[in-house]
Amino acid sequence: MxxxxxxxxxxxxxxxxxxxxxxxxxxxxxxxxxxxxxxxxxxxxxxxxxxxxxxxxxxxxxxxxxxxxxxxxxxxxxxxxxxxxxxxxxxxxxxxxxxxxxxxxxxxxxxxxAANIPRDLFCKTGLSPAQAKQLKALCQQLQAVLDN
Amino acid sequence: MxxxxxxxxxxxxxxxxxxxxxxxxxxxxxxxxxxxxxxxxxxxxxxxxxxxxxxxxxxxxxxxxxxxxxxxxxxxxxxxxxxxxxxxxxxxxxxxxxxxxxxxxxxxxxxxxAANIPRDLFCKTGLSPAQAKQLKALCQQLQAVLDN
DNA sequence: GATAAAAAGATTGTACACAATATAAATTTG
DNA sequence: CAAATTTATATTGTGTACAATCTTTTTATC
CATH class of the missing domain: 1.10.10.10 (Winged helix-like DNA-binding domain superfamily/Winged helix DNA-binding domain)
Structure with missing residues (x-):
């Protein structure tokens, strides 16, 4: 219990x-x-x-x-x-x-x-390329599983 | 160029x-x-x-x-x-x-x-405990950096 | 080929997010 | 201690999200 x-x-x-x-x-x-x-x-x-x-x-x-x-x-x-x-x-x-x-x-x-927005924003996140890649993959996996 | x-x-x-x-x-x-x-x-x-x-x-x-x-x-x-x-x-x-x-x-x-909601939802995500931990850490880091 | 079923958007209603502004109470300053 | 400033919350207005429902058009089915 x-x-x-x-x-x-x-x-x-x-x-x-x-x-x-x-x-x-x-x-x-x-x-x-x-x-x-x-x-x-x-x-x-x-x-x-x-x-x-x-x-x-x-x-x-x-x-x-x-x-x-x-x-x-x-x-x-x-x-x-x-x-x-x-x-x-x-x-x-x-x-x-x-x-x-x-x-x-x-x-x-x-x-x-809008051309520079992705780069500007990526800088703002302070994430390393590896971290960004990881975060992206985890989010995509999560979204895919939840939406069946 | x-x-x-x-x-x-x-x-x-x-x-x-x-x-x-x-x-x-x-x-x-x-x-x-x-x-x-x-x-x-x-x-x-x-x-x-x-x-x-x-x-x-x-x-x-x-x-x-x-x-x-x-x-x-x-x-x-x-x-x-x-x-x-x-x-x-x-x-x-x-x-x-x-x-x-x-x-x-x-x-x-x-x-x-509400006691079982966290567990039920965690199951639904299909994430491993390690993946969940990683995702959580990356999100917390990102939020902290963006909100200064 | 008329009728039923399905598909594509639009509409309505509820509930966030958040910027901008307003109000009232508390605190600071001259 | 009165005036100015700050703080805590409320209000207003815009723009999503999304469920539920509606309309119109297309596609099946008899």
Whole structure:
């Protein structure tokens, strides 16, 4: 039989895996802010732009699969990017249900302004390349297992 | 001079540290949901309860320091916990500005119901104890560096 | 080919995060 | 000790996340 002390140990904030991960993710998003403020986009909008810079044009569904977000998150976010003049939201002619999200010229040109963000941020983390690699691998494994 | 290809590599979603961390944190919060639904609390509310189970009573400021959250997040969250009957929000008699957050009997008794969540969730992650330890350490280091 | 089922987004509602500002109490300073 | 500053919390506004539901279009199935 477990003692009360043993039981409560498992519930200490410091003993959870969840809290450091949650806290580090929040801290990382905050760390991006000064850089992203210069581009006038948020962190989540930046993730969408990363996908678009890579793929040029994608559907909302594909974006959702890449980023693990649903239409309830993406639809308003994409409308904001549209109103900023960074993306277009055209209906597919092949499938009228689907929206094709593509970059405007302004959206494309933002890629140059974002070019140094990954390096700047990596410096800010103070992680060694090996540590970053390890952290990335562990997070990817965790996410993959949890999302089945 | 860098080629366009070299520049864009740094901006690939897969090459960012940020995305796996963000994505894993989201996945972990989703993974808690079925367990926390049984207690009728959210993930953030659970973090607050962890602090309270450990310390019995704290001010909003202390909660914010422990969790890295500000009053804009905590005030409405604590009001929700209060309306669920889990916490009390009393003004300090020593300092009328401060709110002392304490557990109700119901809030205390919830600790027993939460006792198995850490173990259940750890199983769900599929991480080895060594991997969990590593992930935790890297996240704590990252958060500490980023928040100065 | 009409009807049922599935798929793609949009909408609604709840709950964070967090910046910016406001308010009131406590503390410091002149 | 009055005025200025600081501190603790609350409020407001914006932007995610995500569950649940709805609409429209497409695809199956009879």
């Amino acid at each position: 477990k003692s009360a002390t043993e039981n409560s140990n498992a519930l200490l904030l410091e003993n959870q895996i969840c809290f450091p991960l949650y806290s580090a993710a929040n801290a990382l998003i905050r760390a991006y802010k000064p850089f992203l403020d210069q581009l006038d986009i948020t962190y989540s909008q930046y993730l969408v732009m990363l996908v678009l810079w890579q793929h040029r044009a994608v559907t909302v569904k594909e974006l959702g699969q890449q980023l693990g977000l649903d239409s309830g998150t993406l639809t308003p976010l994409l409308k904001r990017l549209e109103s900023k003049g960074l993306v277009l939201r055209k209906r597919s002619t092949k499938d009228e249900r689907a929206r094709i999200i593509s970059l405007t010229r302004q959206g494309k040109s933002l890629e140059q302004q | 860098k080629s366009a290809t070299e520049n864009s590599n740094a901006l690939l979603l897969e090459n960012q540290i940020c995305f796996p961390l963000y994505s894993a944190a989201n996945a972990l919060i989703r993974a808690y949901k079925p367990f926390l639904d049984q207690l009728d609390i959210t993930y953030s509310q659970y973090l607050v309860m962890l602090v309270l189970w450990q310390h019995r009573a704290v001010t909003v400021k202390e909660l914010g320091q422990q969790l890295g959250l500000d009053s804009g997040t905590l005030t409405p969250l604590l009001k929700r916990l209060e309306s669920k009957g889990l916490v009390l929000r009393k003004r300090s008699t020593k300092d009328e500005r401060a709110r002392i957050i304490s557990l109700t009997r119901q809030g205390k008794s919830l600790e027993q119901q």
